[in-house]
Amino acid sequence: MSTSTETQNAAGTPATEGPALLLRDVVLEVGDGDGRIRALDEVSFEVAPGEFVAVIGPSGAGKSSLLAVAGALAAPTSGDVFALGQDLAEVRRRGQGALARFRRQNLGFVFQSGNLIPALTAADQLRLARRLGRRRGESTPMDPMPLLRAVGMEHRASHRPGQLSGGERQRVGIARGLANHPGLLLVDEPTAALDRQRSQDIVALLAAQAKERGVATVMVTHDHDVLHHVDRVMEMVDGRLGPA
Ligand SMILES: Nc1ncnc2c1ncn2[C@@H]1O[C@H](COP(=O)(O)OP(=O)(O)OP(=O)(O)O)[C@@H](O)[C@H]1O
Numbered sequence: 001m002s003t004s005t006e007t008q009n010a011a012g013t014p015a016t017e018g019p020a021l022l023l024r025d026v027v028l029e030v031g032d033g034d035g036r037i038r039a040l041d042e043v044s045f046e047v048a049p050g051e052f053v054a055v056i057g058p059s060g061a062g063k064s065s066l067l068a069v070a071g072a073l074a075a076p077t078s079g080d081v082f083a084l085g086q087d088l089a090e091v092r093r094r095g096q097g098a099l100a101r102f103r104r105q106n107l108g109f110v111f112q113s114g115n116l117i118p119a120l121t122a123a124d125q126l127r128l129a130r131r132l133g134r135r136r137g138e139s140t141p142m143d144p145m146p147l148l149r150a151v152g153m154e155h156r157a158s159h160r161p162g163q164l165s166g167g168e169r170q171r172v173g174i175a176r177g178l179a180n181h182p183g184l185l186l187v188d189e190p191t192a193a194l195d196r197q198r199s200q201d202i203v204a205l206l207a208a209q210a211k212e213r214g215v216a217t218v219m220v221t222h223d224h225d226v227l228h229h230v231d232r233v234m235e236m237v238d239g240r241l242g243p244a
Pocket residue numbers: 030031032037038039057058059060061062063064065066
């Protein structure tokens with residue numbers, strides 16, 4: 001079910017007047033028995049449509065856990081998570097299939113080193129993502145070229161990941177993350193495998209896409225040199241999130 005403010009745009013993506021991501025008093029406990037810890041400790045967090053937020057913090061602070069909860073990959077122990085106006089607990093109650101569909105159709109993920117499928121060309125990475133995220137009644141094959149052009153990779157459309165540089169793979173990974181017109185893009189350490197200049201280019205690209213497409217973007221990073229590209233920096237320490 002959706003919140004009362006929700007409408008559907010032409011692409012079928014839920015569009016809300018409220019935040020693209022809302023976490024309220026979220027606790028995530030992980031591990032067993034005595035080893036049980038709070039990876040997220042009463043986290044409250046809002047991201048507006050088109051806003052680009054960086055999350056920094058030491059190793060083990062809970063940054064990946066935050067992305068997992070926001071991306072419907074992990075259920076919080078307590079607290080509420082709304083993505084694009086949808087209560088993820090409610091989507092989860094409809095079953096794993098509904099949850100996976102919601103994720104594929106509405107959320108985008110970008111991983112550390114692109115995480116591309118080795119056998120597919122850059123264009124086919126996007127086509128596959130689009131197919132997997134397609135909504136009922138949508139059948140038109142996707143033209144991957146506009147998106148590849150947007151990330152400066154049109155000239156590499158028929159290259160496979162093994163024929164691309166680290167920065168190029170990351171660009172294709174970003175294009176793939178945007179293939180289903182997500183309202184929320186979750187990005188995990190996008191510059192980990194890149195040199196300084198490429199890191200700047202990639203994060204500038206994410207910032208431009210957030211603004212052009214109105215996609216709320218949450219980026220976990222250790223790279224303090226790229227923070228001038230984002231709208232807001234949050235810091236995670238021992239499972240607690242606050243302004244940096
Ligand atoms: N499945 C799990 N079982 C037990 N402990 C876990 C599990 N997942 C995460 N943790 C613990 O939860 C805490 C938060 O982990 P998380 O991966 O979210 O941190 P992080 O800030 O992303 O770290 P890094 O920057 O090193 O990737 C850590 O102490 C981690 O060891």
